[in-house]
Amino acid sequence: MSRVGIAGAGSIAFGSAALLHVNGHDPMLWSPSGASTRALEDAPLTATGAIDAQFAPRVATSAQQLCEDNDAILIALPGYGHKAVFDALAPHIRDGQHVIVSSHASFGAVYLTRLLDARGITAPITAWGTTAVTGRRGEGATVTVNTVRGKVDLCTVPETRADCARAVCTGLFGDVFVPRDGLLAIMLSNLNPQNHLGIALGNITRMERGETWSQGQNVTPKVGALLEALDAERLAIADALGLQTKTIFEHFSASFHVPMSSISEMNQQMHAQGNGGTGPATADSRYVTEDVPYGLVPTAVLGRLAGRPATLHEAGTQIFGAMYGRDFTAENDILNALDLTGHTLDDLRGAARTGLLRKTPEPAN
Ligand SMILES: NC(=O)C1=CN([C@@H]2O[C@H](COP(=O)(O)OP(=O)(O)OC[C@H]3O[C@@H](n4cnc5c(N)ncnc54)[C@H](OP(=O)(O)O)[C@@H]3O)[C@@H](O)[C@H]2O)C=CC1
């Protein structure tokens, strides 16, 4: 049995805690504000859906306790909270302690490596392209788990620790992990930003009016066609960088257990079998506030560096910027802290393997 400290106490944190529990491990949850674990004072965590479980997870009152009382740490909260949580955890992470980011956003693992390096320690940081489960927290201490994914892409920095980190992830979460070639491949294997761009754009009035709506059913043929076109941009960038990643068809098939077809048809099938999920009931949704700055913007950065500008991704960023009256290109606090100005694609390729962002020496003449 391993002790796993989970940073976050929302849908994925609760769902991941349930998966760890049924796999025989001992999760501990940490809510950065304390608000999201309050319900656990009165009731056990109850998971229903793809996982049925009721148990009382341990609860941490600080980042320090989360690191000290656990063997491994899982980061399970939206990308806009990653920097603050890395800042809080970094002083307490032990040399060699495994940190898993579910799901990895932007250049988060590079930022955390920098913090640990400044302390003179190395900890394997494993970035997942997505989450092990999907779901939604409900009333009180409940969570509905919509699916336990059949495949999750991962990589580890430094890459010398990749085999060991994959064994740790498999022991905790199951034999679902597909190793990918460094952090750039993982960034390009998170399909939420492109998918949520199409889904949110096609359903923004439903979100704004606070409606309850089926996400799968509303991936209509035209929304599905947009998702497929966005996917083609992402794959073109991966191809130009010489990286392997899954297609959107493989993603929906492995995550939601539906046969491959058009993206609209696959989503209709998910809706019919009950795991198509519900779309956001507010415009203030991470589908936009996380996925645009922490997903579309870094993909656009990679697209430009790779000579394959992601024009639909960039258009989506601008359209949402106009709708929300925000400059989403300026909101990514990880990109802002790392400051990629003056860095080359080779610098990023190096960071994608070591975690350390350094200037690549010019070749001698
Ligand atoms: N839910 C799903 O099915 C899926 C989710 N994902 C991804 O998984 C990640 C987690 O998603 P999910 O669990 O649904 O999200 P939630 O919104 O449910 O996460 C809530 C948690 O995030 C914490 N949090 C929010 N903002 C901040 C912040 N600024 N600083 C620190 N902590 C913060 C909250 O803190 P507090 O406890 O203090 O309130 C809370 O613990 C996201 O990146 C999401 O895109 C990916 C695929 C599917």
Ligand SMILES: CC(C)(CO)C(=O)C(=O)O
């Ligand atoms: C609903 C789902 C699984 C697909 O869009 C998702 O990715 C999310 O909630 O972030």
